[in-house]
Amino acid sequence: MRVFTQRSTTIVLLCGIVCIAGIPSRAESAExxxxxxxxxxxxxxxxxxxxxxxxxxxxxxxxxxxxxxxxxxxxxxxxxxxxxxxxxxxxxxxxxxxxxxxxxxxxxxxxxxxxxxxxxxxxxxxxxxxxxxxxxxxxxxxxxxxLEEVVNHRITRIYDVSDLVAVYREDGEYDFDFPSLMRLLTNNVRYTTWQEYGGEGDISHYEADYLQVIVVWNTIEVHEELKAFLAMLRAHLPAQPPDPVKRQERAKAIEATEPKRPKSTEDERPIMRALAKKVSFHFDRVPLGELARHLEDLLGIPVILDHRRLEEMDIDATMPISGDASDLSVRAALTLILEENEMMFWIDDDVLVITGYEDFHYPRIVRVYNVTDLVAGNNSPVPRPSRETKSAGQIDPQEASATDADPSPTMEGMGAALTDTQPRSAGVASLERMLTSNVRYNSWQVWGGEGRIEPFQVRGTQLLVITQDSETHDLVGRWFEELRKVRREGNGLPMPKTRFIPRTP
Missing domain, CATH: 3.55.50.60 (DotD protein)
Known part of the structure; x- marks a missing residue:
């Protein structure tokens, strides 16, 4: 339920949803x-x-x-x-x-x-x-x-394919054959959309204990066809009767390795709680300064305009803003409203700052992530990256077609990786490649940005120390949660004891 009035500034709380009732509008009608x-x-x-x-x-x-x-x-x-x-x-x-x-x-x-x-x-x-x-x-x-934006819009999805890549020998040992499945998909599902055939779509794989997935970046239509194609393949697999004992053992093994959430007050900060609130709103041509004041009333936190930067983009407090949405978090709603007007917001010491979007650089912050469960079973060491061996063919899977993007890793980005204090395992190296290729790729050092990943292992715990802006940290956290969701709900197997399928370097 929502309440819309044009001359009121009431905030209505109904069914746990915060509704902005009436940011003043320039419209003549009362409703x-x-x-x-x-x-x-x-x-x-x-x-x-x-x-x-x-x-x-x-x-x-x-x-x-x-x-x-x-x-x-x-x-x-x-x-x-x-x-x-x-x-x-x-x-x-x-x-x-x-x-x-x-x-x-x-x-x-x-x-x-x-x-x-x-x-x-x-x-x-x-x-x-x-x-x-x-x-x-x-x-x-x-x-x-x-429709043009929809057709060109590409998203990343993760698919559990453990049942389609497991290859068994007569002695019961198994290994994973990802290349055969990936070739089958790119040859039969809209083949012209994939990079190897001149398109932009990207497909890669990731493996660890109880986690065998392919990571696909392509259009929504391709994802729908790919999902249907995987279902057709599975329709021909022999039925496997459920084994409650094995399922229970698997669940216990996953639960035992999944890291506990560290004690933190980050999510309890008033500004973070405020941004998580649900809002519904409708307003038309409201001055930006007026919108900021109403946000302060709604959220109970300071909201300021970065006048100097906004003026550089010919934006001032009188700029009319329009918006219409229902049941969104404040964070998502504000992002959508501001992006339409070439603006954005960031958090500066519990103050919400509205500023210009163009060439803005978020402050970099350091966070530590426990990824022990996501790299389990894939711990063989890999050589440190070098300028000679770094893959120049690691094409950006998300924005390679952008006219202002250079998809080649920079020498500065490559060189930065050489200063890491510990060598990477195969699992950590694969996880890092997946992150830097799928999560705002051009924000990482390897692609010419400023974001950095450094592994650190201590007492059997594998950590990733990531230096990035807050928006990318949010995406990284969601990415890890998605992998863990697939690991918990999917059908992944433990990593093989012996590998007998040839690997390409």
């Missing part, structure tokens, strides 16, 4: 335009998540998009439809206005559609593509944007 009758009715909800606590915002959106809905609307403004979508199925929706305006459209473009029953995802695709629009999931929300 935003809404259809008199519901234009969207949910006919059938999807099954609930097996583990609601572990469900990510993105997973929840994908699940809710499987709802069956009935839609009856004629000439309904895009913004009104987006609000209805947020209220009925409960999907957080944002409009990427700057992208939509490139098509000479705005949030008032009239939409018409009729269906007695259709999956919400299918309805959205068919409705929006009539106006060269589409949708994608990013920053905890469903974003409505141009």
């Amino acid at each position: 935003p335009d809404k259809p008199a009758q519901p234009i969207l009715t949910v006919l059938e909800n999807p099954p609930p998540a097996e583990d609601a606590a572990a469900e990510t915002p993105e997973d929840r959106i994908r699940r809710v998009l499987n709802s069956r809905v009935r839609v009856e609307m004629t000439d309904v403004p895009l913004a009104a439809f987006a609000r209805e979508l947020g209220e009925r199925p409960g999907i957080p929706v944002v409009l990427k206005r700057w992208a939509i305006e490139e098509l000479d459209l705005n949030d008032e473009v009239p939409l018409s559609f009729s269906t007695r029953g259709m999956r919400a995802a299918t309805m959205l695709r068919r409705l929006l593509q009539e106006h060269e629009l589409g949708w994608l999931i990013e920053d905890e929300a469903l974003a409505i944007t141009t």
Whole structure:
């Protein structure tokens, strides 16, 4: 439930959700335009998540998009439809206005559609593509944007493939054959989208105890086809009866190696708790300075404008800001709003600072991560990297096509790795490559950035000491959690005792 008033500054707390009720607007009407009758009715909800606590915002959106809905609307403004979508199925929706305006459209473009029953995802695709629009999931929300952006949008997903790469000998020993599966996928799933065939998509693999995965960076359509292709392969595998004893032993082994969360007050800081709050909002052309003041009231923390940097970008406190979203964390909502206007925020000693986006450098902070469980069983030593052996072919899997990106590792980045205090194991080296290739690649030293990873092992505990900005640290933490989720819920095997499948260097 949300409350929208144009002249009030009340903050309403309902059902545990913080709702911004009325950041003042320049609009003449007292209420935003809404259809008199519901234009969207949910006919059938999807099954609930097996583990609601572990469900990510993105997973929840994908699940809710499987709802069956009935839609009856004629000439309904895009913004009104987006609000209805947020209220009925409960999907957080944002409009990427700057992208939509490139098509000479705005949030008032009239939409018409009729269906007695259709999956919400299918309805959205068919409705929006009539106006060269589409949708994608990013920053905890469903974003409505141009069809061109959707087609070119690439994401990284991790797939458990332990059952498809395990090769057994007659004596019962097994090894993992990743190259054969990866070649099969790139040859048969939209082959022109992969780097080896002139595209941009990337595929790699990672292995450790109870964790055999492929990491794929490609378009949403390719991911959907790849998921279906893997299902076709699995349909031909002999059925394996469940073994509760082995499953229990596996769960105990994983639980025993998974690190305990270190004691920290980081998440308890008032500003971190404030950024985690859920908000719903609708405002139109609110001055930036006024928005900052309302954020202070809502969050109970100082919010300031970096006037000097904003002025360099011809932005001042009177700049009009518009936004419309439901049930988003403050962090995600603020990121989306500011990015549309070439701005961003960062935290400086418990103060939220709004500044310009262009050429901004986050302060670097050091955090320590325990990855003992993620490299378990893959501890063979590897040579220290050198200028001669460093792979110049390690292509950026995410932004290689950017005109301002140089995908070749820099000599400075290579040289920095030589000063590490301890050698890397095979598992640590693989984990580091996966991170630096998939998590904001150009922020790491190896790609010319400033971020750094250094391994440190003590008393059987494998640590990674990472120097990065706070945003990248957040992504690294999510990446590790995703790997651990696959490890817990997947079917990974312990690492082989002997390796008999040839490895390429």
